[in-house]
Amino acid sequence: MQTHKPVLLTSTVSRMRLKPAGSYADCTAGSGGHAQAILEGLNPEGRLLAVDRDPDALERCRARLHPWAGQCTLVHGNYAQLARLAQEHGFERFDGILMDLGVSSPQLDQAERGFSFQADAPLDMRMDQTESVTAADWVNQTEVPEMIRVFRSYGEERRAKRVALALDRERRKAPIVRTEALAGLVSQALGGRRGRIHPATRVFQAIRMAVNRELEGLEEGLEAAVHLLAPEGRLAVISFHSLEDRIVKHFFAAHAGREVSLQQGGAEWQGADPRVRWITKKPVTADEEEVAGNPRARSAKLRVIERT
Ligand SMILES: C[S@@+](CC[C@H](N)C(=O)[O-])C[C@H]1O[C@@H](n2cnc3c(N)ncnc32)[C@H](O)[C@@H]1O
Incomplete structure (x- = not known):
């Protein structure tokens, strides 16, 4: 079975501008590639909540993140319920939240999971x-x-x-x-x-x-995540499908808002609460070298915002 190669790893983690003693959430921990890079950027006070809806993925992630076991909480769950998961595990606010959407390579490669048309298996496709x-x-x-x-x-x-x-x-x-x-x-x-x-x-x-009700879950997850960000906390989302990217872009744009000129002079900010600013308004994509080594990266789009 192929291990999952994390997509846009450096581009993502550098834009999360990690605070060494900060609190982070990886909502799609998968095989733990991004989670490990986040933990490597933290000091022993920093903490990570690693969530995945796939119990198998979580076990792989647990093995990989063993060296950071003391500062990392692994939780089986859906990021649509991030607020509840965070509360249950003692996280109040996050300095950064990551969502790396879609399926992972191990899910596709395990024929019995039924995601692939390349091997005969029961028609399953449940991530959870x-x-x-x-x-x-x-x-x-x-x-x-x-x-x-x-x-x-x-x-x-x-x-x-x-x-x-x-x-x-x-x-x-x-x-x-x-x-x-x-x-x-x-x-x-x-x-x-x-x-x-x-x-x-x-x-x-x-x-x-x-x-897997992926688009519905994404909207709920974004809503939960933006409310859980600390001031200057960053939310990074990697999407692989045009519909996902559209949801992310519109959600971020609504919270980034805009200055509207007032009749009586001056201007007023209008937008959804809480207010954020764009870190990457134009999505970041993989370069040719990354795509050559990991075809999944071809359609990846990274967007990042920061809570003001
Ligand atoms: C692209 S992989 C993440 C890979 C990971 N960043 C890494 O470096 O290994 C996506 C993961 O998100 C999980 N996932 C998808 N939708 C989810 C949801 N709504 N809640 C929690 N996990 C989800 C999948 O089970 C899968 O393991």
Whole structure:
């Protein structure tokens, strides 16, 4: 199994401008690459709350962060509930919060997790295996119009309707419960392979995002995170999908606000509470060297804000 190569590692951690004795949260600890870099920038008083919704990932992370066990709290949970998790584990405010979105390489590589169309496995795709809805449940129970919306909007699949109707026809005969069966049906509906990319790529991504309620969780997580930042605390988000980046950009822009001229003269700041300032208004992306060594980095976009 491949270990997860952290994306935009130096660019991210340098922009978090670590305070050595500060409190930090890594909301998507994964294999612990970013978390380790954060801990290396802290002194023994600094603390890190490392959260992941995937218990397997958390165990890998625990092994990696063992040398910092005394200053690092590992928690199984969803960053949508960051406020509760922070409170339960004694963190009041954070000097920096990181969210590195999406799936990790180990999740994709473990065939039995059912994320990949490249190996046959039960259709699962849950990042958190303690949750109840699997990809098989979603594929067999979701109404056709909702399937079309998900394939079109999360997967940017232009022939979403054709795929949804084909899956609906098939599931009426027998439930679709394996990754290979789903990949085959999608591929068939789309007329087989044409380019370099497997025809089921976009539909698999869309189902993963729906099963894990990724976009809904992101909005809740951002809202929680911005309220938990200490003054001058920084929030860094790495996204991999245009819809995620759009949510992050709009959320940050709303809190960065703008100066509006007043009729009676002068200007007034208008924006969402709490107020923040941009650290990277234009997203930071990976350079060619990083992309060559880690293709996942190709679509990564880093945005950072600071609470004023
Ligand atoms: C791209 S990986 C993070 C990799 C990590 N930065 C590293 O260096 O190894 C994303 C991780 O976020 C986790 N994750 C995704 N959505 C989450 C959520 N809503 N709450 C908590 N963890 C989440 C996934 O389980 C996965 O382990």
